[in-house]
Amino acid sequence: MVKDILILGAGFGGLEASTSLREKLDDSFNITLIDKNEFFTIGFTKFDVMFGRRSAEEVKSYYKNIAGDGINFVKDTIELIDPENNLVKTQRSEFSYDFLIIALGADLAPDAIPGFVKGGYEFYSLQGAQKLYPLINNFKSGTILISIFNKPYKCPPAPYEAALLLHDYFVEKGIRGNVQINVLIPGPIPLPVAPNVSSQIEKLLEEKDIKLYKKHKVVGLDPDKKIAFVENNDSVKYDLFLGIPVHVPPKVVRKSAVSNNGWISVNKDNLETKYANVYAVGDVTNIPVGEHAVPKAGAFAESAAQIVVIDILAKINNETNHSRFEGTGICYIEVGGGNVVELNANIFGGEEPILELNGPEQGFRKKKELFEKDRIKKWFK
Numbered sequence: 567m568v569k570d571i572l573i574l575g576a577g578f579g580g581l582e583a584s585t586s587l588r589e590k591l592d593d594s595f596n597i598t599l600i601d602k603n604e605f606f607t608i609g610f611t612k613f614d615v616m617f618g619r620r621s622a623e624e625v626k627s628y629y630k631n632i633a634g635d636g637i638n639f640v641k642d643t644i645e646l647i648d649p650e651n652n653l654v655k656t657q658r659s660e661f662s663y664d665f666l667i668i669a670l671g672a673d674l675a676p677d678a679i680p681g682f683v684k685g686g687y688e689f690y691s692l693q694g695a696q697k698l699y700p701l702i703n704n705f706k707s708g709t710i711l712i713s714i715f716n717k718p719y720k721c722p723p724a725p726y727e728a729a730l731l732l733h734d735y736f737v738e739k740g741i742r743g744n745v746q747i748n749v750l751i752p753g754p755i756p757l758p759v760a761p762n763v764s765s766q767i768e769k770l771l772e773e774k775d776i777k778l779y780k781k782h783k784v785v786g787l788d789p790d791k792k793i794a795f796v797e798n799n800d801s802v803k804y805d806l807f808l809g810i811p812v813h814v815p816p817k818v819v820r821k822s823a824v825s826n827n828g829w830i831s832v833n834k835d836n837l838e839t840k841y842a843n844v845y846a847v848g849d850v851t852n853i854p855v856g857e858h859a860v861p862k863a864g865a866f867a868e869s870a871a872q873i874v875v876i877d878i879l880a881k882i883n884n885e886t887n888h889s890r891f892e893g894t895g896i897c898y899i900e901v902g903g904g905n906v907v908e909l910n911a912n913i914f915g916g917e918e919p920i921l922e923l924n925g926p927e928q929g930f931r932k933k934k935e936l937f938e939k940d941r942i943k944k945w946f947k
């Protein structure tokens with residue numbers, strides 16, 4: 567009898583799971599992948615768009631060109647996940663499943679911070695990055711604030727990367743001396759899950775004269791006066807405000823029984839939810855690491871998807887799955903001057919989470935380019 571594998575969300579997690587399952591299973595398994603969008607973009611390409619290095623069109627990979635022949639891609643919005651009845655409803659259709667993988671990522675909630683939609687900008691969406699380019703390009707002098715409103719947010723080093731790239735951009739234009747770049751963060755260190763990497767990031771910022779304000783949680787903006795209000799602190803003036811929007815679980819996940827009105831909890835070894843044969847991977851999950859959580863990043867979504875594929879194959883073949891999610895991933899961060907650092911993570915592989923920073927090196931630039939190229943080649947024709 568034909569079995570149905572349903573994958574919700576065609577980002578890092580969904581693309582990896584569907585491509586890998588299609589390679590490994592014959593056509594007695596239907597593989598359906600649903601996403602509301604027509605195209606995928608690698609997260610860090612938003613920097614290319616923000617700094618005018620590539621157009622938005624150039625960083626899109628369209629799902630109509632998805633690699634795996636026999637992956638049934640459905641462009642639709644998912645409106646209901648009902649794990650009690652093995653049912654998923656979209657705007658136009660409904661689906662039942664034998665195995666379900668939820669890879670719906672995180673939604674951005676810019677309106678959670680009063681004044682931000684009117685008075686601030688962001689580079690976490692493609693449209694946001696597109697809007698920013700002319701503003702940055704025409705910026706002549708003044709103060710740029712980069713603010714992390716809250717955790718969790720995707721790719722924890724990205725705000726610091728943005729600051730370092732801004733530094734470079736204005737150095738090249740010969741106007742760095744006229745621009746103040748300040749980063750305001752809610753916590754005591756840049757990357758709470760990685761104190762050792764945090765001090766290296768602080769050093770990189772210091773070298774570029776980028777001021778880091780710790781325990782500065784911005785709670786609102788006055789767009790007319792160009793002031794950011796900081797919790798328990800003075801307000802701060804800005805000329806250009808870049809915020810990392812508050813991240814929330816997608817609404818369809820919040821209202822599903824698969825979550826407790828929040829991020830999805832999973833068995834951290836095989837990523838199965840409290841429902842048998844229902845898995846969740848990537849940004850939509852909350853996987854505790856001490857008092858923190860596995861960071862939201864494409865690299866972790868991808869490695870989680872690989873474990874889910876192994877688990878599903880083991881179940882299909884009545885075998886025991888000996889693999890477990892270790893929270894491994896590599897991330898490349900541009901630090902200016904053509905240099906890139908490599909952030910290596912192995913969260914559950916040892917006794918303590920290992921997060922280490924290598925570089926900066928010019929050579930890692932090639933690796934960063936390959937990170938994108940390899941994935942697009944694997945997932946698209």
Ligand SMILES: Cc1cc2nc3c(=O)[nH]c(=O)nc-3n(C[C@H](O)[C@H](O)[C@H](O)COP(=O)(O)OP(=O)(O)OC[C@H]3O[C@@H](n4cnc5c(N)ncnc54)[C@H](O)[C@@H]3O)c2cc1C
Pocket residue numbers: 574575576577578579580600601602603608609610611612613642643644645669670671672689690691720721724816818847848849850862863864865866867896897898899
């Ligand atoms: C500026 C920036 C830089 C980054 N740099 C890096 C980096 O260097 N390395 C790294 O590893 N990560 C990086 N990331 C983070 C990375 O992009 C995300 O963590 C990753 O995309 C998460 O993968 P995912 O599969 O969980 O979710 P996503 O890739 O976000 O995919 C979720 C999918 O679900 C779809 N969806 C959501 N709701 C619905 C619905 N109701 N109906 C239908 N479809 C829906 C969305 O359209 C989306 O395609 C960066 C992110 C940003 C913003």
